[in-house]
Amino acid sequence: MKDIEGLDDIKLFVDEFYQKVRDDDFIGPIFMNAIADWGPHLQxxxxxxxxxxxxxPGFRGNPFAKHAPLGIQPPHFDRWLQLFDETINHNFEGIMAEDAKNRAQMMAVMFMKRLAALGGDAHKVVY
Incomplete structure (x- = not known):
């Protein structure tokens, strides 16, 4: 296996990962209810x-603000990370593959901390 080397590899793992998400009985319904058109989301x-x-450069958005109102709890993040790591491990190995998994882990932890700080009230999110 090779490492993640650029945009083509990113497209491969993003497409495979989000297919797993959509097919997942636990987190799939959350994403399917939140995303009407998967094309722009994948882009x-x-x-x-x-x-x-x-x-x-090229990413614009506020991922936390998009996820906060979804009612996601720690078990959802655990499943998201499990699917993400499975996808990376299935396709890649190396420094960038490990970096991607580490970044996903850090994002999940940060999101969970911010959600906990809101006390479960997603309406407190500052956009």
Whole structure:
């Protein structure tokens, strides 16, 4: 296996990961109810991961604000991370693959801390 080397690899893992998410009985319904058109969402995720892993400009958005109103709890984050790690491990190995998994873990922890600070009230989110 090779490492994540650029946008083509990002598209591969993002597409595979979000297919797993959609098919998942636990977190799939949350995402399916929140995302009407997957095309634009996937484009944003390509740009997000390209910026996160390679510093390529182009991502605009506030991921936390989009996720806060969804009622996501720690078990949902655990499942999200499990699917993400499975996807990366199935396709890649190396420094960037580990970096992607670490970044996903850090995002999940940060989101959970911010959600806990809101006391479960997503309407307190500052956009």
């Amino acid at each position: 944003k995720m390509y740009a997000f991961w390209n910026a996160a892993l390679f510093g390529v």
